[in-house]
Amino acid sequence: MHKILITGFTGFTGRYVLQEARKRGLNAICFSEDGSSSSLPINLLDYTAVREKIEEIRPSSVVHLAAISHVLHEPASDFYAVNIGGTRNILQALSELSRNNLVNNIFASSANIYGNSSKVELDEETSLRPVNDYGLSKKTMEELLVLWKDKLPITITRPFNYTGRGQVDSFLIPKIVNAFKQKKNCLELGNLEISRDFSDVRFIAQAYLSLAIQSSQFRVINLCSGNLTSIKEIISICATLTNHNLKVISNPDFCRKNEIMKLKGSTAKMEKALGYKSPYSIRETLSWMLSK
Template identity: 35%
Template structure:
């Protein structure tokens, strides 16, 4: 079975590639940086690069789209360029080569400032450029006619994630035994799931061809367990035995930021796929000890 992963050298892509190879799948990868024989130059802004990769590989059974510009690491212009124009280009290429099944990574950020445990039927109200670009992706999938699943992962992290993201930033500061750290709003609540759980769920979908539809079946990926940022800091103090002082930095507070993002896991559980564990204590210990 041929599987193609776009964004294979990104945080999630590296984990997913490893898991799928270990399971015996024939894995091909698309990235801006090619290091292995089964990796192909794959640039969402370069249609020729995508055409070339698909022509060389031949018919693809599952295409998994992870490539995107991250909210934390990029300007609004970069997000618009890659996550909108790049997605338009990608859909043109996919509709030409027509993989049998497709998984597209959206984001729970499309829910915006909704309250409570958010289900796939909750209203969508994206408030950031990144979230709006992910809703754009979902709309493109809807009109493509490709047999697809759209996943909306809630926040997740793990070893090797860039320390521009919150949890790796905290871990880095605790490992270095820094005296203080600058953070934004300590009262917002987020899920912080383990990337290992997330890629396991991606892998589980490969065994469920019945779930893929031409309008893009939507599934949340999460645990249903959200944690206050300030409580995460306190937990790290407890686990590490190191006290760190937090300075509230107004520059790090986003006016349009959702106060809570928590997943309703009922749909995922109803199809027999185990949701993320949401074991924050275990995850933080693993990252601190790495």
């Protein structure tokens, strides 16, 4: 049976990846800091512990999701310690397996590393210009992964924005959805002029598992919908689905410095690798989130 090691499974994305793995009948083994839900307790910054556990598990594939991912996280030094240091330990441990039968290893990067680009549609060859510590840590992680491309099968994924049930409301779409579910009269947000390429977390989980069981050489793949949706459109869809209107105010205190105004991905390479695009429209995702 294909044995998948998932890191960061207690996070928003990881829970869906674990569900998808079980649905596919894969043997999923998880790392988490506290060992919750029958996972193995591990500190990814403890190389000796990481190496011992990976040697014991001997996975066929790894889906590495564990990371500090909220752009406003403090202290910013955590981005580099976890996103780079934890990844480095996993890479070294995998390369030292006594019998290396690895099929593939998925490392989650982020479309945030593209920064503000003049291109209408961002493909994997687009120049990387991160504008915050999170994006810079992921760009550095990718540069680290290049050093291991001749030693291990590696797929770097660059997911664009995605959402779904269970995402905390410090993220934009859950914040908007919760305001409509609670029938609030007013909602304060940051910059209302931004537009994003939004996907459904269920699709992202499916994509991770599909890629994980593919044998491949080093590659970088966007995970995205290929559609650009504005914040105002999100609000309008929620208003229609709930038959409720609220006043939305742009609060300058919520606006980020160096905000990325538009972020839309090319799906060409993703479609070639997966053989499919996301089956979920943003309206379907919002309807799913609003229904619970």
